[in-house]
Amino acid sequence: MLRRLLAVCLGAAALAYGSLVTVNTTSGQLIGSNTDGVISFKGVRFAQAPVGNLRWVPPQPFVSLEVQNATSFAPSCIQQFSSALEEAFFNQGGPSSSSEDCLFLNIWTPTNDSGTPKPVLVWIYGGAFTFGTTALPTYDGTSFAKNQDVVVVSVAYRTNVFGFSMARDLAPQRTNLGLLDQELALQWVQQNIAALGGDPAQVTLMGQSAGGQSVGAAFLRHTDAHAPFRAGILLSGAPTFRSAATNHTPFDAFARAANCSQPAGPARLACLRAVPAAAVSAVLATDAATFAFEAVVDNATWFVQPLARIAARATALKPIVVGNAAGDGTVWALGYSSLRAAITDYLGASAAQVSDAQVRALYPGQNDSVVTASFITDYDYKCGAGLWAKAFVGAGERDVFRYSYGAVFVDLSPLPGLGAWHGSELPMIFGTYNASSATAAEKTLSATLQGALGAFVRDPTAAPAAHWARYAGNATRGLAELGYHGNVGPGDFVEAVPGESLDGPCAALYDRFLAAGA
Structure with a gap:
Protein backbone atom coordinates (compact mmCIF):
# COMPACT_ATOMS: atom_id res chain seq x y z
CA MET A 1 0.00 0.00 0.00
CA LEU A 2 2.76 2.48 0.97
CA ARG A 3 4.69 1.67 -2.18
CA ARG A 4 1.58 2.29 -4.32
CA LEU A 5 0.77 5.55 -2.49
CA LEU A 6 4.23 6.97 -2.97
CA ALA A 7 4.31 5.93 -6.59
CA VAL A 8 1.09 7.86 -7.18
CA CYS A 9 2.29 10.88 -5.21
CA LEU A 10 5.83 11.08 -6.51
CA GLY A 11 5.55 9.53 -9.93
CA ALA A 12 6.30 6.07 -11.22
CA ALA A 13 10.03 6.43 -10.46
CA ALA A 14 9.51 6.60 -6.68
CA LEU A 15 9.86 3.59 -4.42
CA ALA A 16 9.64 3.29 -0.61
CA TYR A 17 11.74 1.15 1.71
CA GLY A 18 10.59 1.69 5.29
CA SER A 19 11.25 5.34 6.09
CA LEU A 20 13.46 5.82 3.01
CA VAL A 21 12.20 6.85 -0.41
CA THR A 22 13.93 6.90 -3.77
CA VAL A 23 13.08 8.93 -6.85
CA ASN A 24 14.84 9.43 -10.16
CA THR A 25 15.84 12.96 -11.16
CA THR A 26 18.42 14.60 -13.41
CA SER A 27 20.61 14.81 -10.29
CA GLY A 28 20.53 11.05 -9.91
CA GLN A 29 18.50 8.54 -7.94
CA LEU A 30 17.75 10.45 -4.75
CA ILE A 31 17.34 8.68 -1.44
CA GLY A 32 15.12 10.75 0.86
CA SER A 33 13.23 10.17 4.07
CA ASN A 34 9.54 9.80 4.90
CA THR A 35 8.60 11.29 8.25
CA ASP A 36 5.19 12.22 9.64
CA GLY A 37 3.41 12.48 6.31
CA VAL A 63 23.53 15.64 -14.26
CA SER A 64 24.00 12.17 -12.84
CA LEU A 65 22.64 8.64 -12.93
CA GLU A 66 24.22 7.73 -9.61
CA VAL A 67 22.49 7.12 -6.30
CA GLN A 68 22.54 10.26 -4.12
CA ASN A 69 21.97 10.30 -0.36
CA ALA A 70 19.47 13.14 0.15
CA THR A 71 18.64 12.72 3.82
CA SER A 72 20.55 15.69 5.29
CA PHE A 73 21.38 19.28 4.41
CA ALA A 74 24.51 19.97 2.41
CA PRO A 319 -0.13 37.60 -9.43
CA ILE A 320 1.92 38.86 -6.50
CA VAL A 321 1.72 39.25 -2.75
CA VAL A 322 3.98 42.16 -1.77
CA GLY A 323 4.54 43.92 1.53
CA ASN A 324 6.70 44.35 4.59
CA ALA A 325 6.91 44.04 8.35
CA ALA A 326 5.87 47.14 10.28
CA GLY A 327 9.19 47.19 12.15
CA ASP A 328 11.54 46.12 9.37
CA GLY A 329 13.99 48.87 10.29
CA THR A 330 14.22 48.43 14.06
CA VAL A 331 17.09 45.93 14.07
CA TRP A 332 19.10 47.86 11.49
CA ALA A 333 18.63 51.12 13.39
CA LEU A 334 20.57 49.63 16.31
CA GLY A 335 23.71 49.83 14.18
CA TYR A 336 23.58 53.63 13.65
CA SER A 337 24.86 56.31 16.01
CA SER A 338 22.81 59.05 14.35
CA LEU A 339 19.97 59.68 11.93
CA ARG A 340 22.41 61.37 9.54
CA ALA A 341 24.56 58.23 9.43
CA ALA A 342 21.55 56.17 8.37
CA ILE A 343 20.46 58.70 5.74
CA THR A 344 23.98 58.79 4.30
CA ASP A 345 24.22 55.02 4.21
CA TYR A 346 20.87 54.39 2.57
CA LEU A 347 20.69 57.31 0.16
CA GLY A 348 24.35 57.32 -0.84
CA ALA A 349 25.12 60.11 -3.29
CA SER A 350 21.57 61.45 -2.92
CA ALA A 351 21.91 61.98 0.83
CA ALA A 352 23.00 65.59 0.32
CA GLN A 353 19.52 66.32 -1.04
CA VAL A 354 17.81 65.26 2.20
CA SER A 355 18.22 67.01 5.54
CA ASP A 356 17.72 65.47 8.96
CA ALA A 357 14.95 68.01 9.53
CA GLN A 358 13.05 66.82 6.44
CA VAL A 359 13.09 63.25 7.69
CA ARG A 360 12.18 64.19 11.26
CA ALA A 361 9.20 66.16 9.98
CA LEU A 362 7.75 62.95 8.52
CA TYR A 363 7.59 61.38 12.02
CA PRO A 364 6.48 64.22 14.31
CA GLY A 365 6.94 63.86 18.04
CA GLN A 366 9.38 60.93 17.79
CA ASN A 367 12.94 60.80 19.06
CA ASP A 368 15.78 60.14 16.65
CA SER A 369 16.02 56.44 17.52
CA VAL A 370 12.41 55.92 16.45
CA VAL A 371 12.82 58.21 13.45
CA THR A 372 15.88 56.27 12.29
CA ALA A 373 14.03 52.95 12.50
CA SER A 374 11.00 54.41 10.73
CA PHE A 375 13.15 55.92 8.01
CA ILE A 376 14.82 52.57 7.32
CA THR A 377 11.49 50.71 7.38
CA ASP A 378 9.93 53.11 4.92
CA TYR A 379 12.83 53.80 2.61
CA ASP A 380 14.17 50.27 2.32
CA TYR A 381 11.00 48.19 2.57
CA LYS A 382 7.55 49.80 2.74
CA CYS A 383 7.92 52.33 -0.08
CA GLY A 384 9.32 49.74 -2.47
CA ALA A 385 6.39 47.41 -1.75
CA GLY A 386 3.97 50.23 -2.47
CA LEU A 387 5.73 51.19 -5.69
CA TRP A 388 5.68 47.59 -6.91
CA ALA A 389 1.97 47.20 -6.08
CA LYS A 390 1.16 50.43 -7.93
CA ALA A 391 3.36 49.50 -10.89
CA PHE A 392 1.78 46.07 -11.33
CA VAL A 393 -1.73 47.46 -11.11
CA GLY A 394 -0.80 50.23 -13.54
CA ALA A 395 0.57 47.69 -15.99
CA GLY A 396 -2.67 45.76 -15.92
CA GLU A 397 -2.06 42.96 -13.41
CA ARG A 398 -5.30 42.41 -11.53
CA ASP A 399 -4.21 40.00 -8.82
CA VAL A 400 -2.02 42.19 -6.60
CA PHE A 401 -2.29 41.70 -2.83
CA ARG A 402 -0.43 44.14 -0.59
CA TYR A 403 0.11 43.71 3.15
CA SER A 404 1.85 45.09 6.23
CA TYR A 405 2.64 42.59 9.00
CA GLY A 406 2.30 43.97 12.52
CA ALA A 407 2.10 41.02 14.92
CA VAL A 408 4.43 41.10 17.93
CA PHE A 409 5.22 38.13 20.18
CA VAL A 410 7.59 38.38 23.13
CA ASP A 411 9.20 34.99 22.64
CA LEU A 412 10.13 35.86 19.04
CA SER A 413 11.86 39.14 19.94
CA PRO A 414 15.56 38.95 20.87
CA LEU A 415 15.33 42.44 22.39
CA PRO A 416 12.41 44.44 23.79
CA GLY A 417 10.93 47.23 21.72
CA LEU A 418 11.69 45.83 18.25
CA GLY A 419 8.04 45.45 17.28
CA ALA A 420 7.35 43.38 14.17
CA TRP A 421 11.02 43.28 13.29
CA HIS A 422 12.67 42.22 10.04
CA GLY A 423 12.07 38.50 9.56
CA SER A 424 9.85 38.01 12.61
CA GLU A 425 7.04 36.74 10.38
CA LEU A 426 9.08 33.85 8.99
CA PRO A 427 8.59 31.37 11.87
CA MET A 428 4.88 32.17 11.56
CA ILE A 429 4.84 31.43 7.83
CA PHE A 430 6.86 28.22 8.06
CA GLY A 431 5.23 27.03 11.30
CA THR A 432 8.67 26.71 12.90
CA TYR A 433 8.10 28.88 15.99
CA ASN A 434 9.14 27.51 19.39
CA ALA A 435 6.14 25.39 20.33
CA SER A 436 7.20 25.28 24.00
CA SER A 437 7.19 29.08 24.44
CA ALA A 438 4.54 30.13 21.91
CA THR A 439 1.24 31.48 23.16
CA ALA A 440 -2.09 30.20 21.90
CA ALA A 441 -2.47 33.41 19.89
CA GLU A 442 0.94 32.87 18.30
CA LYS A 443 0.07 29.35 17.25
CA THR A 444 -3.24 30.49 15.82
CA LEU A 445 -1.68 33.35 13.85
CA SER A 446 0.95 31.02 12.42
CA ALA A 447 -1.74 28.67 11.14
CA THR A 448 -3.72 31.64 9.80
CA LEU A 449 -0.84 33.37 8.04
CA GLN A 450 0.54 30.14 6.63
CA GLY A 451 -2.96 29.25 5.48
CA ALA A 452 -3.36 32.56 3.67
CA LEU A 453 -0.10 32.20 1.78
CA GLY A 454 -0.85 28.53 1.15
CA ALA A 455 -4.16 29.55 -0.39
CA PHE A 456 -2.32 31.99 -2.66
CA VAL A 457 0.11 29.25 -3.75
CA ARG A 458 -2.81 26.98 -4.59
CA ASP A 459 -4.76 29.71 -6.40
CA PRO A 460 -3.01 33.08 -6.89
CA THR A 461 -6.06 34.57 -8.60
CA ALA A 462 -8.20 34.43 -5.46
CA ALA A 463 -7.98 36.55 -2.30
CA PRO A 464 -5.60 34.87 0.19
CA ALA A 465 -7.95 35.45 3.14
CA ALA A 466 -11.22 37.03 4.19
CA HIS A 467 -11.19 40.84 3.84
CA TRP A 468 -7.88 40.80 1.92
CA ALA A 469 -8.92 42.76 -1.15
CA ARG A 470 -6.97 43.25 -4.32
CA TYR A 471 -4.76 46.32 -4.23
CA ALA A 472 -6.05 49.24 -6.27
CA GLY A 473 -4.47 52.32 -4.71
CA ASN A 474 -5.93 54.90 -2.39
CA ALA A 475 -9.54 54.68 -3.55
CA THR A 476 -10.16 51.27 -2.00
CA ARG A 477 -9.34 49.51 1.25
CA GLY A 478 -6.75 47.43 -0.51
CA LEU A 479 -3.93 47.18 2.00
CA ALA A 480 -4.13 44.29 4.44
CA GLU A 481 -2.77 45.00 7.92
CA LEU A 482 -2.03 41.56 9.33
CA GLY A 483 -2.18 40.82 13.05
CA TYR A 484 -1.79 44.43 14.10
CA HIS A 485 -4.06 44.42 17.17
CA GLY A 486 -4.00 40.87 18.46
CA ASN A 487 -6.32 39.68 15.71
CA VAL A 488 -5.09 36.23 14.78
CA GLY A 489 -7.94 34.12 13.40
CA PRO A 490 -8.74 33.44 9.74
CA GLY A 491 -11.80 35.66 9.86
CA ASP A 492 -10.22 38.72 11.45
CA PHE A 493 -6.43 38.75 11.10
CA VAL A 494 -6.78 41.07 8.08
CA GLU A 495 -7.72 44.67 8.79
CA ALA A 496 -8.39 46.34 5.44
CA VAL A 497 -7.20 49.96 5.28
CA PRO A 498 -6.97 52.45 2.41
CA GLY A 499 -4.37 51.38 -0.10
CA GLU A 500 -1.94 54.22 0.54
CA SER A 501 -2.72 54.96 4.19
CA LEU A 502 0.81 54.03 5.27
CA ASP A 503 2.59 55.74 2.41
CA GLY A 504 2.75 59.37 3.55
CA PRO A 505 6.55 59.54 3.97
CA CYS A 506 7.00 57.62 0.71
CA ALA A 507 4.92 60.02 -1.32
CA ALA A 508 6.32 63.08 0.45
CA LEU A 509 10.01 62.28 0.02
CA TYR A 510 11.32 58.78 -0.62
CA ASP A 511 9.52 57.58 -3.74
CA ARG A 512 11.31 59.98 -6.05
CA PHE A 513 14.67 58.44 -5.14
CA LEU A 514 13.41 54.86 -5.28
CA ALA A 515 11.53 55.26 -8.55
CA ALA A 516 14.00 57.30 -10.56
CA GLY A 517 17.07 57.98 -8.43
CA ALA A 518 16.25 61.71 -8.47
Missing part, protein backbone atom coordinates in the same frame (compact mmCIF):
# COMPACT_ATOMS: atom_id res chain seq x y z
CA VAL A 38 6.10 14.44 4.49
CA ILE A 39 8.84 13.10 2.24
CA SER A 40 11.99 15.20 2.21
CA PHE A 41 14.98 15.21 -0.08
CA LYS A 42 17.79 17.40 1.27
CA GLY A 43 21.16 18.39 -0.11
CA VAL A 44 20.23 17.72 -3.75
CA ARG A 45 22.98 18.96 -6.03
CA PHE A 46 21.63 21.00 -8.96
CA ALA A 47 24.92 22.51 -10.20
CA GLN A 48 28.50 21.39 -10.48
CA ALA A 49 30.74 22.46 -7.63
CA PRO A 50 31.65 26.14 -8.35
CA VAL A 51 35.27 25.69 -7.28
CA GLY A 52 38.68 25.94 -8.94
CA ASN A 53 38.25 27.09 -12.52
CA LEU A 54 34.49 27.31 -11.95
CA ARG A 55 34.87 29.98 -9.26
CA TRP A 56 33.22 33.17 -10.60
CA VAL A 57 31.70 31.24 -13.50
CA PRO A 58 27.94 30.91 -14.15
CA PRO A 59 26.58 27.71 -12.61
CA GLN A 60 26.99 24.58 -14.69
CA PRO A 61 24.17 22.01 -14.61
CA PHE A 62 24.82 18.83 -12.67
CA PRO A 75 27.03 22.58 3.59
CA SER A 76 25.82 26.15 3.30
CA CYS A 77 27.46 28.71 1.07
CA ILE A 78 30.23 30.68 2.74
CA GLN A 79 28.74 33.40 4.91
CA GLN A 80 29.82 37.01 5.41
CA PHE A 81 28.24 39.01 8.24
CA SER A 82 28.68 42.75 8.54
CA SER A 83 28.51 42.70 12.33
CA ALA A 84 28.04 40.50 15.37
CA LEU A 85 24.57 42.03 15.67
CA GLU A 86 23.63 40.86 12.18
CA GLU A 87 24.87 37.35 12.84
CA ALA A 88 23.09 37.14 16.19
CA PHE A 89 19.74 38.17 14.71
CA PHE A 90 19.80 36.35 11.40
CA ASN A 91 21.85 33.21 11.92
CA GLN A 92 20.03 31.61 14.85
CA GLY A 93 20.61 27.87 14.60
CA GLY A 94 22.75 28.59 11.54
CA PRO A 95 24.74 26.17 9.43
CA SER A 96 27.09 23.76 11.16
CA SER A 97 29.31 23.77 8.08
CA SER A 98 29.89 25.96 5.06
CA SER A 99 31.69 25.44 1.80
CA GLU A 100 32.28 26.99 -1.58
CA ASP A 101 30.70 23.81 -2.94
CA CYS A 102 27.19 24.73 -1.90
CA LEU A 103 24.75 24.68 -4.83
CA PHE A 104 22.11 22.33 -3.48
CA LEU A 105 18.36 22.43 -2.99
CA ASN A 106 15.85 20.72 -0.70
CA ILE A 107 12.34 19.41 -1.32
CA TRP A 108 9.45 18.59 1.01
CA THR A 109 6.42 16.86 -0.52
CA PRO A 110 3.28 15.55 1.23
CA THR A 111 2.55 11.84 1.03
CA ASN A 112 -1.23 12.22 0.90
CA ASP A 113 -2.77 10.86 -2.27
CA SER A 114 -4.58 13.77 -3.94
CA GLY A 115 -4.47 12.10 -7.35
CA THR A 116 -3.16 15.25 -9.06
CA PRO A 117 0.19 17.07 -9.10
CA LYS A 118 0.50 19.62 -6.32
CA PRO A 119 1.29 23.34 -6.45
CA VAL A 120 4.90 24.21 -5.69
CA LEU A 121 6.42 26.89 -3.44
CA VAL A 122 10.07 27.78 -4.11
CA TRP A 123 11.75 29.56 -1.18
CA ILE A 124 14.70 31.96 -1.68
CA TYR A 125 16.43 33.07 1.51
CA GLY A 126 17.52 36.59 2.34
CA GLY A 127 20.75 37.90 3.79
CA ALA A 128 21.68 41.12 1.97
CA PHE A 129 23.30 38.97 -0.75
CA THR A 130 26.20 38.41 1.66
CA PHE A 131 24.90 35.57 3.84
CA GLY A 132 21.99 33.13 4.01
CA THR A 133 21.35 29.42 4.08
CA THR A 134 18.57 26.91 3.48
CA ALA A 135 19.62 25.07 6.66
CA LEU A 136 18.14 27.50 9.20
CA PRO A 137 15.55 25.64 11.32
CA THR A 138 13.15 28.53 10.59
CA TYR A 139 13.08 27.56 6.91
CA ASP A 140 12.15 23.91 7.37
CA GLY A 141 9.41 23.16 4.85
CA THR A 142 7.69 20.29 6.68
CA SER A 143 4.83 22.24 8.24
CA PHE A 144 4.02 24.26 5.12
CA ALA A 145 4.10 21.21 2.87
CA LYS A 146 1.98 19.06 5.15
CA ASN A 147 -0.60 21.64 6.23
CA GLN A 148 -0.99 23.40 2.88
CA ASP A 149 -0.71 20.33 0.63
CA VAL A 150 1.98 21.85 -1.56
CA VAL A 151 5.52 20.86 -2.52
CA VAL A 152 8.11 23.15 -0.92
CA VAL A 153 11.55 23.69 -2.44
CA SER A 154 14.36 25.77 -0.94
CA VAL A 155 17.35 26.75 -3.04
CA ALA A 156 20.90 27.79 -2.16
CA TYR A 157 22.85 30.43 -4.06
CA ARG A 158 26.28 31.98 -3.80
CA THR A 159 26.56 35.19 -1.78
CA ASN A 160 29.17 37.90 -1.05
CA VAL A 161 32.31 37.85 -3.22
CA PHE A 162 31.56 34.33 -4.47
CA GLY A 163 28.13 35.26 -5.84
CA PHE A 164 28.17 39.04 -6.33
CA SER A 165 31.80 39.94 -6.96
CA MET A 166 31.37 43.36 -8.63
CA ALA A 167 34.68 42.52 -10.33
CA ARG A 168 35.97 44.52 -13.29
CA ASP A 169 37.78 41.32 -14.31
CA LEU A 170 34.49 39.70 -15.34
CA ALA A 171 31.95 40.52 -18.00
CA PRO A 172 28.92 42.26 -16.47
CA GLN A 173 26.75 39.22 -17.17
CA ARG A 174 29.05 37.17 -14.92
CA THR A 175 28.87 39.34 -11.81
CA ASN A 176 25.43 38.46 -10.37
CA LEU A 177 26.23 34.77 -10.16
CA GLY A 178 23.95 34.23 -7.18
CA LEU A 179 20.96 35.20 -9.31
CA LEU A 180 22.14 32.85 -12.05
CA ASP A 181 22.35 30.10 -9.42
CA GLN A 182 18.70 30.77 -8.58
CA GLU A 183 17.77 30.65 -12.26
CA LEU A 184 19.43 27.27 -12.73
CA ALA A 185 17.60 25.98 -9.66
CA LEU A 186 14.30 27.10 -11.19
CA GLN A 187 15.20 25.20 -14.35
CA TRP A 188 15.87 22.12 -12.19
CA VAL A 189 12.42 22.50 -10.66
CA GLN A 190 10.83 22.65 -14.11
CA GLN A 191 12.65 19.49 -15.17
CA ASN A 192 12.16 17.43 -12.02
CA ILE A 193 9.31 18.58 -9.83
CA ALA A 194 6.74 16.34 -11.52
CA ALA A 195 8.70 13.29 -10.35
CA LEU A 196 8.48 14.73 -6.83
CA GLY A 197 4.73 15.20 -6.81
CA GLY A 198 4.64 18.82 -8.01
CA ASP A 199 3.18 20.60 -11.00
CA PRO A 200 5.77 22.65 -12.95
CA ALA A 201 2.96 24.88 -14.24
CA GLN A 202 1.95 25.85 -10.68
CA VAL A 203 5.18 27.28 -9.23
CA THR A 204 5.11 30.25 -6.87
CA LEU A 205 8.33 31.99 -5.82
CA MET A 206 8.67 33.34 -2.27
CA GLY A 207 11.56 35.24 -0.74
CA GLN A 208 12.26 37.62 2.11
CA SER A 209 14.60 40.64 2.16
CA ALA A 210 17.31 39.87 -0.44
CA GLY A 211 15.18 36.83 -1.23
CA GLY A 212 12.24 39.12 -1.96
CA GLN A 213 14.53 41.21 -4.14
CA SER A 214 15.51 37.97 -5.88
CA VAL A 215 11.87 37.12 -6.57
CA GLY A 216 11.42 40.60 -8.00
CA ALA A 217 14.53 40.17 -10.13
CA ALA A 218 13.09 36.92 -11.52
CA PHE A 219 9.95 38.81 -12.58
CA LEU A 220 12.06 41.53 -14.17
CA ARG A 221 14.22 39.20 -16.27
CA HIS A 222 11.35 37.02 -17.53
CA THR A 223 8.29 37.60 -19.66
CA ASP A 224 4.86 36.07 -19.11
CA ALA A 225 5.37 33.58 -21.89
CA HIS A 226 8.64 32.13 -20.62
CA ALA A 227 8.63 32.58 -16.84
CA PRO A 228 9.25 29.34 -14.89
CA PHE A 229 6.67 30.42 -12.29
CA ARG A 230 3.06 31.63 -12.17
CA ALA A 231 3.11 33.89 -9.07
CA GLY A 232 5.38 35.54 -6.54
CA ILE A 233 5.47 36.48 -2.84
CA LEU A 234 7.83 39.36 -2.05
CA LEU A 235 8.37 39.69 1.70
CA SER A 236 10.19 42.91 2.71
CA GLY A 237 12.13 43.20 -0.51
CA ALA A 238 11.36 44.65 -3.95
CA PRO A 239 13.95 45.99 -6.44
CA THR A 240 13.88 49.73 -7.06
CA PHE A 241 16.19 52.20 -8.81
CA ARG A 242 19.85 51.14 -8.98
CA SER A 243 22.67 53.19 -10.51
CA ALA A 244 24.12 51.74 -13.68
CA ALA A 245 27.64 52.40 -12.41
CA THR A 246 29.39 49.46 -10.77
CA ASN A 247 31.64 50.10 -7.79
CA HIS A 248 34.69 47.89 -8.38
CA THR A 249 36.49 49.05 -5.23
CA PRO A 250 35.41 46.15 -2.97
CA PHE A 251 36.78 43.50 -5.34
CA ASP A 252 39.99 45.43 -5.97
CA ALA A 253 40.52 45.76 -2.22
CA PHE A 254 39.74 42.08 -1.74
CA ALA A 255 42.31 41.12 -4.39
CA ARG A 256 45.02 43.17 -2.67
CA ALA A 257 44.15 41.66 0.71
CA ALA A 258 44.37 38.19 -0.84
CA ASN A 259 47.88 39.00 -2.15
CA CYS A 260 46.88 39.08 -5.81
CA SER A 261 48.34 42.38 -7.00
CA GLN A 262 48.16 41.84 -10.77
CA PRO A 263 46.17 44.31 -12.87
CA ALA A 264 42.52 43.43 -13.29
CA GLY A 265 42.13 40.63 -15.81
CA PRO A 266 42.80 36.94 -16.41
CA ALA A 267 46.06 36.84 -14.45
CA ARG A 268 44.47 38.34 -11.34
CA LEU A 269 41.49 35.99 -11.61
CA ALA A 270 43.84 33.01 -11.92
CA CYS A 271 45.66 34.13 -8.79
CA LEU A 272 42.42 34.61 -6.87
CA ARG A 273 41.00 31.29 -8.01
CA ALA A 274 44.00 29.61 -6.41
CA VAL A 275 43.27 31.17 -3.01
CA PRO A 276 41.60 28.56 -0.77
CA ALA A 277 38.00 29.28 0.12
CA ALA A 278 38.84 29.36 3.83
CA ALA A 279 41.42 32.06 3.15
CA VAL A 280 38.86 34.04 1.13
CA SER A 281 36.43 33.78 4.03
CA ALA A 282 39.09 34.96 6.44
CA VAL A 283 39.79 38.02 4.29
CA LEU A 284 36.09 38.88 4.11
CA ALA A 285 35.82 38.71 7.89
CA THR A 286 38.53 41.33 8.44
CA ASP A 287 36.61 44.35 7.12
CA ALA A 288 32.94 44.00 6.21
CA ALA A 289 32.62 47.71 5.39
CA THR A 290 35.34 47.52 2.72
CA PHE A 291 34.37 44.12 1.36
CA ALA A 292 30.71 45.03 0.76
CA PHE A 293 29.33 43.11 -2.22
CA GLU A 294 25.90 43.42 -3.82
CA ALA A 295 23.93 42.82 -6.99
CA VAL A 296 24.85 45.21 -9.81
CA VAL A 297 23.13 46.37 -12.98
CA ASP A 298 23.94 44.01 -15.85
CA ASN A 299 20.70 44.48 -17.85
CA ALA A 300 20.20 40.74 -17.76
CA THR A 301 19.51 39.85 -14.12
CA TRP A 302 19.28 43.36 -12.62
CA PHE A 303 18.10 46.64 -14.12
CA VAL A 304 18.46 50.38 -13.53
CA GLN A 305 14.73 51.18 -13.65
CA PRO A 306 12.65 48.19 -12.49
CA LEU A 307 9.47 50.24 -12.15
CA ALA A 308 9.76 51.66 -15.67
CA ARG A 309 10.39 48.15 -16.93
CA ILE A 310 7.18 46.97 -15.27
CA ALA A 311 5.26 49.93 -16.67
CA ALA A 312 6.51 49.06 -20.16
CA ARG A 313 5.26 45.48 -19.63
CA ALA A 314 8.75 44.17 -20.35
CA THR A 315 8.54 41.79 -17.38
CA ALA A 316 6.50 38.86 -16.18
CA LEU A 317 3.18 40.29 -15.02
CA LYS A 318 1.67 37.65 -12.78
